[in-house]
Amino acid sequence: MAERLLNVRNLDVVLGREPGATTLVRDLSFSLDAGELLCIVGESGCGKTITARSVIGLNRTDPRFRLTGAIDFDGRNLLDLDERAMRQIRGARIAMIFQDPMSSLNPLHRISAQIDEALAIHTDLGKAARRARVLELLAAVGIPKPETRIDAYPHQFSGGMRQRAMIALALAGDPDLLIADEPTTALDVTTQKQILLLLARLRAETGMAVIFITHDLGVVAEIADRVLVMYAGQCVESGPVADVFRNPQHPYTAGLLASIPAANRGKVRRLASIKGAPPVLSEGRPVGCAFRPRCDYAFDRCADEPQLTATGSPDHPARCWLSGAARHSLAGQGAPA
């Protein structure tokens, strides 16, 4: 697997010290080619955000966290870099946008100043050139009449506009990888759609790779090349988006797929849901398969922890003891009624 843009290998993220330490992300491996869009999906609290923050290194200096494994980015293990070297990657080669555009911009600084700060750090441009670049970026993310809006403060922008400004800020360093942590969750539905289309267009224009974190499988179907399904800090299934949607290999994925609301669904059937809630990892991880307490297909063997193993289709591993035939029946029906 030489020369992929990002190659995360056996990443463990542990919160706190022994005893009482909690493994928030466990033995997570995934990779990403240049220009590829990977969606990480799962319920709240399954480790998606922690994974994203680990890749860009937002939690590496936090003494409460311990990160082990490897995060190879463009041939270098980011976990081995010192904070200084990591700062040169953050905002330049890897950028991130966040869930809540209301709080992710500094209320006291003008939009222009916030984008300019990134340009000043990562480019050699002079003051005037930076301002011209800020205008370009704001125009690129679809802010109308950017020359009149450039010196606005965040509170003068709507939520969607703020997220656009945030995206402009992320693009300032011309990143190879953009991490988008539920960037549309806090927005209303029509704005969500606009932001998704914007991200898709910018990705096509710039050729950057994107890690898109969401719990909305409808979004995944629309934009993803590949999907990584996380549960309790582990990857339970990953693969090309069409393959995973057509042939889910893990009951959790099947359950998530079955619980997508669809406008054309018959009125009789209730919207399916996965019973129970994901484990709170700080209170202990379930023995064996972490999904076992909620799984309709659980059997004796699930008391042992399954490994991520190859399934029938290429590049589509899953972490489940079910036989190939049993898994085949997961497709289409989701969780049994």
Place this chain on the structure above:
Amino acid sequence: MVFFLLGRAAGAIVTLFCVSALAFFATALAPGNPAAVLLGNMATPERVEAVTRQMGLDQPPAVRYVIWLRETLSGNLGTSNLSFKPVNELLAAALPPTLQLALTSMLVAVIVAIPLGLILAQNRDRWWSGPTSALVTLGISVPGFWVGLLLIITMSVWLKLLPSAGYVPLSRSVSGNLRSMVLPVVTLSIYLVPPLVRFVRVAAIEVLREGYVDTARAKGVRPSSILLRHVAPNTLITTITYIGLQLGVLISGAIVVEVIFSIPGIGRLGMNAVLNRDYPVVQGVVLVTAAGYVLVNLAIDIAYAFIDPRVRAR
């Protein structure tokens, strides 16, 4: 923003009126007759009554208040019952030392406490953060006058480095003035620094959890710049309010410090006036102090508008 400031200014004027009434009635209704104090133990009842009438103290308090308010608004605060000097003159003489003491102490406290609080917040996970914060809490519990006395013993009595008492006006000798102010300013700052450090630390920890701090880090901003450009200004918004509230501590602390170090300021003037039932002076001191409090808080409201664009928009 104009409306915001006009509103605050109107509020300040109302506050001052309320304070004037409080200042007047609190003293006018207090037990004890100033005429009797003035004449001493040997005075006959007839003499006391005559002086009482002469001073206008036989009138009902409401009438006296209206007269007093009219005089005050025209700039006349009356005459001291004790020294027979105009209260205006006494206040004018006492104001400079107090202003110098209070403002310098506040400045020193802010310069020390804000960076310290920010650093403690940013390094809250380091091993030395806990002990330092505990030390700060200890500082809150130490009475300021005790620190003042310790400083006098060590710096003046033992080491003979600095004068233990007295005030040298700036106009007479700059170096003498500065030497006379060192110990009082240090003592008064010690009143202010620990609570301010604690407040800034908590406020900054709150700010460090904000999304825009993550954004700044994701941009690749250096931690020192994050602290200076993003955390400090946002922390300042709440801290400024707190400083306004701390003014009360500053004023009461100034009284104690002026007494300990024999500084002829407002605090000492007020205290002597209270002990001698010198009502016009007490009223003048309360009024001037309250006006200072209100003015500083008005200035703080204006400062908000400078720091926070959301306030400017109002």
